[in-house]
Each structure stands twice: as C-alpha cells, then as structure tokens.
Amino acid sequence: MTTNNQTSIHAEPGKQEFFIEREFDAPRELVFEAFNDPALLVQWIGPDNLSMEIETFDNRSGGSYRFLHFDANGNQYAFNGVIHEITKPERMIRTFEFEGLPERGHVSLETATFIPLEGGRSKLHIHSVFKSVADRDGMIQSGMEGGMNDGFAKLDKLLQKRTA
C-alpha cells in the first residue's frame, strides 16, 4: 500500500506552539480508534528502535496515561499526562510531559482534531502548546523519543569518559 499523504509541521519562530497536519485514506472513526485503542496505538506510535509498554491508559475525559519506551540496553523513557477531553470521533485534548527532563513541570497541551473528508478519507490536525519557546524548540530539536535517545547515548558516553 502506498500513499501520497505528507506530514506537514508548522512551527513559527519565536512561538510556543506547533501544528502537525496529515491526511489519511481512512475515515476519521478509524483514525480516532487507532489513537485511542491501546492495542492499536502500540502498533504505530513507538519509534522503531524502542519497544513500548502502556502502563496506564485510563482513556476518558478526566483520565490519565503513562507510556514507557525501552531501548535495547533496557533504558526506560516515560511520558505521562492527563486527559482533558475525549469526544469520539472528533477530538482529544490532553497534557504531555516527558519524565526524562532534568526538572519537572515542562508540560505541553495537545489537541488532536479528526476531520472528515470526502471519499472515506480524513485529516488529522494536532496543535501542541508549550510553556515556553525553549520548551517547544527543545521538543522539536530532540526529534522527541528518537533524538532523545541519541542524546542520552552521547551523554552516557561523555559521562563514562569523565568518570573513567
């Protein structure tokens, strides 16, 4: 199966937000399901080099989630947030925090909107708002999980050298 659907990212310089847009050759009900059914979510959201575990997924308005990623060396990376709103099949609003940062409190607010298109297709729109421009830029520059791993691997090596 091939698709011409392209992911577009808008991140204006100096702003605390970014937007992700992507179309799918499937109705929004299915895309929504793939985001909200844990058995489906694990099949696509994790990076290739990490295994994923859903620790908590109390997926309802007022609920919460905590996802874990493990690399080949057994290092663990955790993400958590609370679910502000789930409105099937059109919208989910939740917070996001990466637990691996040096200090807590760098939380972002994510809104995902599932928009129906003609011909059984749909469009996903994600809006993420951060506490600061630095937080947003950090998230983009890290390439999120993948980049963070590389970063930690380098840091590990550096620390090993220092302590050797």
Added chain:
Amino acid sequence: MRRDVFQAIADPTRRAILMLIASQALTPNALATHFDSSRQAVSKHIKILTECELVKQEQTGREIYYHLNPKKMKEVADWIEPFRQMWESRFSKLDKLLFSMQSKQKPKK
C-alpha cells in the same frame, strides 16, 4: 545573549528584515525606510543577523549592501525535518494499520 539562527529569527523585526533582503540586497538607508523604528534600532538588528551569519554585508562602490545568506537560511528550514520525519514514519505505520483495519471491516471495492 545567545547568537544562533533561531534566536535571530525569533524577533518580528528581524524576520521582516530577512523577508525584505531576500528579494533584493538593500542599503542601510533603503532598509530603514521600511521601518518606523530608528536607524540605530534597525542597525542593531542587522548587527545580530550578521553575527548569526544570516546577513552578509558587501561594499559596492561607496554603498554597503545587505545580502541574505541563503545557506544559513536553509539550516533554519532544515531544523524541523528530523521531527517531521519522525512523525512521517509513525504515520506511515498508521497508514498500514488503517489499511488492515479497513480490509477486515469490509472487502475493498
């Protein structure tokens, strides 16, 4: 103050300067006419943009011209690319999943 391209383009006046000199090289005077702020204020922004290598100054005859450094601008456009690719690889997995979900639901016409 941090001197990198992202700091440089975080300011709206500096973004406006880059837009202007992107279409043609401008002298300090010609550039200043586009802004309400003082010439000193504009030249301070130019100084930052020059330090970040986004703007090059070239002397032609008696005049100095400000040029855009397209190579450095490309770095700005490229910085989002790894993040975009991460989402793209995620979404292409999701495409496959959606396809199999659909074929289970009903045979494709």
